[in-house]
Amino acid sequence: MTDERPGARSGRGPRRRTVLAAGGLGLGAVSAGAYAVSRGTLAMPVLAGVGEPYPPEQRRAPVPVARTALTSRTKVGPARHVYEVDRRPATFYVTGAFGARLDRWIALHRRHVGQAPDELRSYGAWVGSASATSWHRSGEALDIAGLRAGGRDLTSLRYDQWRDAPAPELRRRLALYWRTAAGLHHEFADVLTYLFDDAHVNHIHVDVGRFGAEQPRLIQRSRAQVQAVQAMCRHVWGRTDVELTGEYDDATRDATTRILEQVGGPGELADSREAWQAFLVATMRRG
Numbered sequence: 001m002t003d004e005r006p007g008a009r010s011g012r013g014p015r016r017r018t019v020l021a022a023g024g025l026g027l028g029a030v031s032a033g034a035y036a037v038s039r040g041t042l043a044m045p046v047l048a049g050v051g052e053p054y055p056p057e058q059r060r061a062p063v064p065v066a067r068t069a070l071t072s073r074t075k076v077g078p079a080r081h082v083y084e085v086d087r088r089p090a091t092f093y094v095t096g097a098f099g100a101r102l103d104r105w106i107a108l109h110r111r112h113v114g115q116a117p118d119e120l121r122s123y124g125a126w127v128g129s130a131s132a133t134s135w136h137r138s139g140e141a142l143d144i145a146g147l148r149a150g151g152r153d154l155t156s157l158r159y160d161q162w163r164d165a166p167a168p169e170l171r172r173r174l175a176l177y178w179r180t181a182a183g184l185h186h187e188f189a190d191v192l193t194y195l196f197d198d199a200h201v202n203h204i205h206v207d208v209g210r211f212g213a214e215q216p217r218l219i220q221r222s223r224a225q226v227q228a229v230q231a232m233c234r235h236v237w238g239r240t241d242v243e244l245t246g247e248y249d250d251a252t253r254d255a256t257t258r259i260l261e262q263v264g265g266p267g268e269l270a271d272s273r274e275a276w277q278a279f280l281v282a283t284m285r286r287g
Helices: 096-112 167-187 223-235 250-263 273-285
Strands: 071-073 079-083 092-094 119-124 141-149 152-156 204-207
Touching (some): 092 096, 096 141, 096 167, 096 273, 167 204, 167 223, 167 273, 223 250, 223 273, 250 273
Parallel strands (some): 079 119
Antiparallel strands (some): 071 092
16 A cells, blocks of 8 residues: 655645746766865866756646656655654655656765765655646655654754754754755755745755756746855855845855855856856855
8 A cells, every 4th residue: 555645735744836847857876067076176077068058948837647657766865755744754756757866966965965864854745636837746846854864863954943943053054954955956946945935944845847857057037046045155154244135146146256266166156057066066065
């Protein structure tokens, strides 16, 4: 008998977005475009299409599918999947391509954040009752609540549980939250955090659609991406002069350019996918 709990709606679970999109897909333990970090600098990546024009954003809508058309999974990489609502291991249902992308993200997290989770907690993936415009309905979205190992939290994405923590603890949790979010932004173009709206205070939502098989890049008009960059500057890099405006303003541009110079990354953040990846990898590694 299959377990449908990850797809269930709950009073403790999140509300669903209506139009959601995300980024690139690839295979292997880490992205082909990921930067290697050595002696404090970022080595140039091996990335197909370097120097080519940006891939166009897609305007496709999610295609609702039956659960039987999806792949059943119990793990993301080596981490077992646990439904956050009842804290029990559970099957979730996604497309094969989306599952592979999740595996790639958690390998990236293990490599650059340095955590080895044996448990991923979520509010679920496929939801049969979701709106036809939701990526959950197509099996191409996941709401991630946290990563654990050995029965303890590694990174909690439950901002609702610790946002009122004492200042030192809050700083530690925010840094881990945004280092984890950096890895998700490396693999998905749309990553929705607690800054997006109140529906995301207990998880980070990721889904697919915007670039298809292409790697994500910074979209300057994306409030979700720009707010995340600004939060990374503040909470990981200590750039408290950067405000969480959601606008790609001069302070954000200057701070990210300085960070890229510091780690040996190329150009400015909005110049290329390579610069975007370099910033995110450096953020993940900044412990």
